[in-house]
Amino acid sequence: MAAEPRDFPTNRGGMCQKGWTSADLLRTPDRLARPLRRTSEGFEEVSWDEALDDVAARVLALRAEHGPDAAAVFGGGGLTNEKAYQLGKFARLALRTRLVDYNGRFCMSAAAAAANRSLGIDRGLPFPLTDLQDADAVLLLGSNLADTMPPAVQHLAAVRERGGLAVVDPRRSATARLADDRAGIHLSLRPGTDLALLQGLLHVVLGEGLADVAYLRDRVEGVEEVRRSVAQWWPERVASVTGVPAGDLRRVAHLLADASPHRGGRGAFVLTGRGAEQHVDGSQTVGAAIALALALGLPGSRRGGYGAITGQGNGQGGREHGQKADQLPGYRSIEDDEARAHVAEVWGVTPDDIPRSGVPAVQLLSSLGVDGGPRALFVHGSNLVVSAPRASAVRERLQALDLLVVCDVVPSETALLADYVLPVTQWAEEDGTMTSLEGRVLRRRRAVTPPPGVRDELWVWAELARRLDAPGTWSTDASEVFDELARASAGGRADYSGLSHARLDTGEALYWPCPSADHPGTPRLFTDGFPTADGRARMVPATVTGPDDDVRPDAPVHLVTGRLLQHYQSGAQTRRVTQLRDAAPQAHVEMHPSLAARIGLDGAEPVRVTSARGSMVATARVSPDVPPEVVFVPFHFAGADLVNALTNDATDPVSGMPEFKVCAVTVERVDVAESMLHPSQEAVS
C-alpha cells in the first residue's frame, strides 16, 4: 500500500511529504483497534456493545437530570461530508442538544462570516484554483501555502513570472520567498494589523481613482461608507501602524489595479489564509479583503476574485452541512423557519424536534463541566487539547466532564483524556465525499479493509441513535447518507441535490451549487449576480482596533503561530509518520538574531515563551526571517512545546474565531528562568 500522485487540476501531479507518506498512517503501530474504557489504572478494552450501551445509558441519565443540553458535540473539518452531515443530525435528533460546533470554528469561521455577509455565500474559492494561472497579480494575506499545500504553488508560476505576487506576512515565510527575485513583493507587517493594511490598500484604490466605478455602481452596496471609513487610513498612517512602507502599499495597490479587468489586466486575486483571519477582527479583515476585490471589480468577473484558502482536508464541506452551531445542511440557518421545515421533512421529524442555535466553539469549550454547562462531550475528528486556544484551560474543562467520548484513529492527546475511546475508520478505509477548497465535490473511496474492531462513525451514530431511541433513519451506507444530505441541502446555499456518488464516480468535475441531476455544477460563482436579497454584493466599513492581547512592557514580544511543511493540524497523525517526525520532531521558537542577542542566546538553546495564559519551552531557531520583535512557533506539538497553551481565546464577536495569530509574550533563556526560580524555592523550603 503506497500513495502515488495523480495529475489532478489542483495539484498538477505534485505531492509533498505529507502526501507521499500518507499510507504510513494506515500502518501506524499504535492504531486504535478496540473500544477503550477509562479505569482507575488507565484504559481497558471493552466490546462495542458494552461501550455503546454504557455511553447511551449515561447520556440518558444526564439528560434526565440536566436536560438535553447536558450533552454536547465537537466535530472536525476532516470528516467526510456524509459524516459532517450525520454528526449534526445526531446532535440534534439523537442527543437532542443544540450544543454542537467544530474545529472549523478555529479555521474558516471568520472568512465564512465575512463572505456570507458581503457576497451572500461562503465557498472558499468561488472559482477553480487553476484560474490563478491566468492572472497578473495575486495578493496573499496570511497564507503560507508553500508549506501548507506546496503543489498549489505551481498555480502561481505565471503570476511570479510577471512580478505580480504580493505576500503579506510578518515572517519571510517560504511563501514570502516566492516573491523574491522580482517575482513580486513581500509586505512584512506588524502582527495583527492586516485590517489596517487592507484599509490602506482600499484608500489608495478608492482615492487614486483605481476602482472599477461601473462595477461598483452596478453590483455593490456600501461603497460610500467604506470610502469614508478608509479616508482615515492614508498610506503613511498605515505605515505607522503596520510597519509596511507607504510606497510598498501604493505599489501593491497599483499592481492589483493594473492587473484588474477594468484596466485591461489579465486578472487579479485577493486571497486570505488563517494568518489574516485568526484575529478578534478576523471577519472585518476578510470583509476588507472582499471590499478590495469588489473595488477592483473582481468577484464574478472571470478574471479575478476573492478567495479564502481552506485549511483542513474537508474544511469546505465540513462547514456546509450542519456541524456548525447555527447551521442546518445546505448551509442553511437553523433559525430560519423555512429551512427548519425543509430539513425536518427530510429527517422525518417536526420542526420543533430540531433545537435552535448553539454557541460557537470557544464558548462551548469554556462552558464544559461548569454549573449549567454540558456534562458530556462527544469529540469527532478533533484533537482539541492541542488545537484549541488556551489549551490548558480546555484540558481542565474536559477533565471536569462526567463523560467524554472521543472517536479517533490514534490515541491523540484528547483521546487520552476520554472516558471512552472509540476506534473509527480513516481516509483509505472509508467511503464518502470531500469538498475541496474550490467547492468541487470529490469522492473518497475505500481502498483497504480497516483493522478488525474498527468501525465507521456512521455505524457508531446509528447504534447510539437506536439506543437513544432517536427518530429518523440512520443509514450506515455513505452513498445513502449522501443522497439524504443532497435532499436536505436542496434549495440551500450549498445545494448538492443534483449530486450522487454515482454521478461523481463518472469523474465529472462538479462544483456546488448543483441543484439538479442535469445541472453542470457551478465552477465560478457571481457571474450573473450575488446570492443576496437584492443580487448585489456588500462592502462593509471596518473599525480597526488591533490585537486583544497586545504587547506591553512586561510582555514585549509578539507571538505568531503557524504550520510546518511536514505536519498538519495538531500533529496527532503526522507526528506518527516516521519520515515526517524525523524531519520535524518538535516545535522550535523562530526569532531574529537581535532578539537572540538581547536574551543572551548562544546558539540553538532552549527558550521559554510565556504569555498571560501559559508557558512553553522549545529550542530557539535564530533566523532573520522573523522581525526583531516577533517570535514564531509551529502549533503541531503537544508536550512542553505546546504553543496553544499560550494563545489567546478572545474571539471575534461576529464569527467566534479565536485570536490564535497574535498575543504578547516574554521570551527568555531557560537556564536564566531556572536560576531565577531556584532562590525563591530555596527560600520557601
Add this chain to the structure above:
Amino acid sequence: MRIVVVGGGMVGHRFAQEAVRLDPGADVVVVGEEPYEPYNRVLLSEVVAGRSDLSAVVLPEAPGVGRRRGVRAVGVDLAARHLELDDGARVTWDHLVLATGARARVLPLPGLEAGDGRLVIGAHVLRTIDDARGVVAGAVNATRACVVGAGAIGVEVACGLRGRGLEVTVLASRDGVLDRDLDPRVSAVATRSLADLGVHVVPRAGVRAVEVSHGHVDAVVLEDGSHVPTDLLVLATGSVPRTELAVDAGLAVGKGVVVDEDLRTSHPDVSAIGDCAETPDGVSGLVAPGWAQAAALAERLLRDRPVAPVPVQGAALRLKAVGLDVVTAGVRASTSGPDDRVVSIDDGGARRFVELVVRGGTLVGTTCVGAPELAGRLSMLLDRPGIMPPDPLQLLVGVPDEQVGSPTAMPPSTTVCRCNGVTKAAVLGAWDAGCCTLEDVVETTRATTGCGGCRSLVCGLVEWLQQVDPPSSHEASQERERGVAAR
C-alpha cells in the same frame, strides 16, 4: 449633559465620534463654519499631488451627532453657558469643547493681500478643501510654482506640484527643508533629495514682497532683491491657533488656548483639543496628537476616566511627498540626553540617513530619510521596552541572506527540495545507487514532485553529475566523492 464642540475639523469630528461610540445616547453638537461634511485635512496635499480624489477625503459621519454646518461661533457666554452663532442662534452647553484648530499663517507681504482679507489671484494657502481646489485649479494653467516655507506641507506641496510637471521653487527660511523636524545634517540630506527631484530649494530666503501683474501673482521678491518668477504661489509658512473665541470669553490664552494635562481650559467646563490647544507640552499641529486628545477627552467626559498626558513634542512626522521618504519620531540627536545612545548612518551620497536613539535599552527615537523599509521596521520597535538588542547597530545592519550556491558548491546537507525534504546528499546517494537521469532521481527521491520550484536546481545537479560522474563510470564513484570533498 449637552456637549457642544466648536470646530468640525478632524479633531472636533473625532471627538464627537468617540463620544457617541462610548455613549450612543450622548448629546453632542458640532458647530463648524465650513459647509462641507467632515473631511481629512491631512490628505489635502495628496489632492494637490493628484494622488487623492476630493471625494476620497470625506470622513464617516458618526450617527447621533448633532451638526450645525456653515455657521460660525462668534461668542461664548461662560456664565450663561451659551454659544452664539453668526446666524443669530444660541446653543446652550453643559460642557464646551474648543476644537477651533488653526489658520494658515499669512506673512504680511506687500502685494499679497487683495483687500477684504483675500489673497491676490494666484496666491494660496493650504488649509481647507477650498484652498486645495484653488491650488489644483491654479496648477492647471501654471508652469512655474513657488512655495514659501519648507516645512512638511511646503515640501509635500512642492513634490506634488513637481509631480504635476511644474517648475517648483521652495523658499526655505533657513538652510534646508524640514528644519523644525530634522537636525541640520538630516535636513541637508532631505534637501539634496528634493533637488534630485528637480525642486529648486533656495536656502535662507527672506521674502520681501509679492509682485503682481494684471491682478495676478507674477513673482516673489526676496530680501536680496532677486526675483523668483511664478504663476502659482503657495504659502506654507505655518499655522496660528485660532483663539479669538477663547480670548473674547476671557479664557487663558497663550500661543493657544491654555489647557492643563486634563485638557481643561481656565474654565472647568470648557476644554480645548487639537491645533488650538496649548498643553503643558506645547501646541501640536499634527493630527495624531489631536486625535489622541479627542479620544482622551471623550473618555474623561463620558466615562469619567483620567486623561493620560498626550505628548506633543516628538510626535511622529511621516512625510507624504511623492518621491521623498522622511520619517521621524521621538527623540533625535539634538534632543537626546547625555546617556542616550545615538547611532546614525549619514549616507548623503545615496540620499539616505538613518538614526536611532536608545535610552535605557529602549528605542526612543528614529529618523529615516530615503530608507522606507528600515523606517517601517524601526517604527515597530519605538517605545517598546524589552526587545532591543544589546548593540543597537544590529538593527541597522542587514543579516546576510543564506547562500544559495551553485549545485556543485552547496554543502551536501543543503535541502534542494523542501516539499519532500530532499537534500543534495540524497540526490548524490540516488545517483550512486544507479540513477542516471533526471527522471530516475525524481522517481527515487521524489525531489521536484511537490511544488516543482526546485526543478531547475535538481536539473542542475543532475547535469553536473552526468558530467563529472557519467553513468558508465558508476563503479568509480568513490573517486568522484573524493573530488567533491576536495572542492
